[in-house]
Amino acid sequence: MAEFDRLSEGIAWIDLSFVERDRTPRWAIEVGIRCHLAGMSLREVSKHLERFGVDRSHVAIHNWVHKADLQPISTVSADxxxxxxxxxxxxxxxxxxxxxxxxxxxxxxxxxxxxxxxxxxxxxxxxxxxxxxxxxxxxxxxxxxxxxxxxxxxxxxxxxxxxxxxxxxxxxxxxxxxxxxxxxxxxxxxxxxxxxxxxxxxxxxxxxxxxx
The missing domain is CATH 3.30.420.10 (Ribonuclease H-like superfamily/Ribonuclease H)
Known part of the structure; x- marks a missing residue:
């Protein structure tokens, strides 16, 4: 699991409360979302997850990003x-x-x-x-x-x-x-x-x- 831990590092900002079934491990969903937002295409993410035995389509990965409903929340620190x-x-x-x-x-x-x-x-x-x-x-x-x-x-x-x-x-x-x-x-x-x-x-x- 060392590789999984490395890939999941620093992604506490992803809320997985939308996950209702255990078909896909949560760590894989987190890694998939992060890799796509970091610069990989949906198909590249799909192939990347295959390395770890997770077979999910690029459409499924797109749906993860959509369902996560990530929205910027910050504070204005400047004038x-x-x-x-x-x-x-x-x-x-x-x-x-x-x-x-x-x-x-x-x-x-x-x-x-x-x-x-x-x-x-x-x-x-x-x-x-x-x-x-x-x-x-x-x-x-x-x-x-x-x-x-x-x-x-x-x-x-x-x-x-x-x-x-x-x-x-x-x-x-x-x-x-x-x-x-x-x-x-x-x-x-x-x-x-x-x-x-x-x-x-x-x-x-x-x-x-x-x-x-």
Whole structure:
């Protein structure tokens, strides 16, 4: 079990309360979720688990990630947050990714995916972010995105337009998300908004676990 212990190290952030049957060992589910979020495709994870006598399909592994319902939970430790919006492609379809990152800890506080970008979708994202973290005294760091600045101004938030410095934290996170989504097309075979959103939140939890 030494190899299993090594693979399972540091994954207390995975809640397996969704497991109702003992068909698959819990350690295998934990390892499968972690390996996928760490960079392996679903099929690569399936083959990896075969080495340990666990025969599960890539669809089963996808379902583990989905059912785990991982969502980023953090605390705002800084007086600034880097926020951005970016178009990404999933199987050729365009979606708009919104994200907020603590520039001091590099933790992802919130990610949301929308089929379009408008003032309304921007306001939905900011409202949800504020409700989660109560950001009355936080300054938002933004670039010249179409809607973030105008909506922040209209709704009375403090913000500063900046291209470098602390705002680079969100750029690095977006770069990694874009790289991963372009590499793992089989994670979004149906291009369902809920499926992609669920994966993004799970990735955020994994990302944050690496920052501590």
């Amino acid at each position: 600034q947050l880097a926020v951005d919006e970016k178009m990404i492609r999933l199987h050729g379809q365009q979606f708009w990714l919104y994200g907020a990152v603590d520039p001091y800890t590099n933790e992802i506080l919130h990610v949301s995916l929308y089929p379009t970008t408008t003032k309304q979708t921007t306001r939905w994202f900011l409202t949800d972010l504020h409700q989660r973290y109560r950001l009355n005294d936080v300054e938002f760091l933004v670039d010249d995105a179409d809607y973030l600045g105008p909506v922040l101004a209209e709704d009375g938030y403090r913000f500063r337009v900046i291209r470098h410095g602390n705002r680079n934290a969100i750029e690095r996170v977006f770069w990694e998300i874009e790289r991963r989504t372009s590499s793992f097309a089989n994670s979004f075979s149906n291009v369902a908004l809920e499926t992609a959103q669920n994966w993004l939140e799970a990735f955020a939890v994994y990302h944050n676990s690496r920052q501590t």
